[in-house]
Amino acid sequence: MITGISIYEILTVTSILFFIGVYGFITRTNLISILISVELILNASVVNFVIINKYLFPEVLQGVYFSIFIIAVAAAETALAVSIIINLYRQISSVEVKDIETMKY
């Protein structure tokens, strides 16, 4: 619990973070930037879980545990995505979205 800051302010921040992530996912043209946007979305959920647990239901620690698992899974996800991107880079020497459009419609 942070004195002087209510849950509304923090939830507003996480919602903004979430939508920045969604916006970035749609508009970015670099695969690494898209990956960073996904991380923003996941981190918004992590903060959400911790804050909801701390402010609303402090007696049970379900949200905090959940957030730890999300962080671990997000790391695995990023590692896998980066490894696939590296493999792609070896073949086409580019990480731009416009270069991975051989399959369409």
Place this chain on the structure above:
Amino acid sequence: MNYSSFLLMRQEIALLAIILLLVIAEIFIPRDRKVSIIHLTIFLFGIHTIVGFFHMDENNLFGGMFRTNHLIHFFKNILNIGVLILLLQSADWIQEKILNQNKGSEFFILMFSSLLGIYFMISAGDFLMFYLGLELSTLPVAALAAYETMKRISSESGIKLILSSALASGVSLFGISMLYATTGSIYFNEIVQIISSTNLTLLGMVLLFAGISFKISLVPFHFWTADVYEGAPISVASYLSVISKGAAVFILMVLLFTVLKPLAHIWENIIYMIAIATMFIGNLFALRQQNMKRFLAFSSIAQAGFILLGLIGQSPTGTATVVYFVLIYIFSNLAAFGVVQAISLQTGKENIKDYEGLYRTNPNLSLVLMLALFSLAGIPPVAGFFGKFFLFTAAASKGFFLLVFLAVVNVTISLYYYLLVIRAMFLRKGDNPIPFFKNKIYMRIGLVITVLGILLLGIYSPLYDYIYELSSTFN
């Protein structure tokens, strides 16, 4: 601590043991005899499938995080049979293309890890287990999609799958956090007592639904499907379209019928709209496909739309029909993908145009593909007809007549494009038809099992009664 209660996780423990055995086998089997890993895997997984049919009790473990009942157990067995057929069909591909790159056993390890995630996902009792199962079932498949590291389209499909699935899981996590905010719990049986239709709950439900719809490839979230299916190896595409989709349908059904049951009047509308959109878009886009894998991808999107008709009924009949349809869908779709894989492995051809005159050169394969497409289209003597018929009955018995009418219109559209492929095989004389070839033993066994399933499942009525009995205890 009573260790015998761990027997409820028998399937998971057995599968984990197989994965570990494969890791050890990979270390100790010398490089020139790696072929034996394929035989070992199929043997071990065959035993696992047979042992799975033994009786299992119904109970909860870990304070309700993990639960199992007869329907869940039965569904795991269905998935086991599907994966076994898939292994039989992909054995030749692994032996010819993958083993010489010395990465044969990783294929099995990744696929079994994904299956393990699916097990945990469908028997999840809280959102943490559900989320972990969902991720464990998705991430290895993304690695598998990018498995042919020498091919550019394989890497492309892998990156498309991993990025979109990461977005989907992020969105559904945000939804889960909102459900947690309004109910104060992540356990299914605690949430269902408190949940009510406030605005925040509804937003959470919609976001969660979006995340799962991605796995089933329902329409606003279907854009990854065709690209990933085309680029990925065929066995991975069929895993995605059959096993992964079937499991996601099951967990969606569990969530809607148990956790979100108090919000039924709202999610019924969502499913109504999405079912119509999915059927029409899937079918209309399938009409213009030239590549067989893309064609099957859009056909599987349309089939997912039909499955939603069973969910909207929200009754024991609905549950039974969905499970029954998924069972039939596994056999029909695996038969279609099996034939595509056999032809692609021998000749490298994947376009519908290349299939012209297939009946003259390879009559058996074209008969299998014809049966599979008839079953997907729902033509009476084969099993697919009964699956669709029960789905439509379940929706019509709840009064959704317009929806059933639109579904029947869609069945007619789908009949057209399935018959296009059959016409190419039987009536056209191609300039350059695929030469005759003989399949190896594993592929033949895999195709024979699927054909038996397509022919017998529809006629053998005690099976439906059995599923109905299981699902009445479930609701």
